[in-house]
Amino acid sequence: MTLEESTGSHERRPDTGTVIELRAVRRTFDTDPPVHALREVDLTVRRGEHLSIVGPSGSGKSTLLNILGLLDRPDDGDYWLDGVPTTELGDLERTSLRGSRIGFVFQSFHLLPHRTIDENVMLAEMYRLPHPGRVRRNRAARARDMLDRVGLSHRLGYRPDRLSGGERQRVAIARALMSEPSLLLCDEPTGNLDTENTASVLELFDELQGQGMTLLVITHDEAVSTRAQTRVRISDGTLARESA
Ligand code: ADP
Ligand code: MG
8 A cells, every 4th residue: 555545544453464554744843943753754664675774873763663652652654564653552452463563683692601592482472462352373483484485403502692783683583483573673783793794684584574573673784774675764863765
């Protein structure tokens, strides 16, 4: 669905081909003077798309990520996630939607150092609300599957300190995949990695996209940004799509 077709409608049917749709989203911080962190932002992310958002410090990247991750609300405008109109939801519903639809990947991997990587991936579920009606296979088996999916089968039982930075980020990605999210929301995922480890994570992003995952990657690294099929630049709270 294009923005034109959907203008003004809050009751349209969910479009299963669209994971993220932001329309005229504004976020202003009430400082003196006020900061217009996001100005009338429109953004559509299709299912299976790999989209990067690149912009300098202070341009609004974290503000946008917090809204996309349902950690913050727009002051104005609408946000549909997987066709669900999130701006109308209460906090509990938003938390549940976040847990079931979004996998977060951060610059720091946030792995527990004294646990094996298998345990780190399994522990993802300790912090999530249960999915009603979904039958879950054994957590350990699924954690192994996720580690296999990120290419770490040969590291089962290892502690994070025995892995390279790129491998650690792969573990964090496996952990994010445990909830079978619709979307991986990545904030500077290669910010702590050297060129070689960055390449390894970017390869994994390509593989995941090949499996149908939707990836939104916030970065200030042009090499990371150009790897995405769609590139969006953010500057002073305004988005501009770059031609592919
Ligand atoms: P980026 O992540 O691109 O560095 P941010 O989204 O963190 O940018 O910030 C965008 C603008 O909003 C900046 O001018 C920042 O100072 C301001 N800002 C962010 N969060 C707050 C807040 N909680 N209160 C006041 N101003 C904020
Ligand atoms: Mg930031």
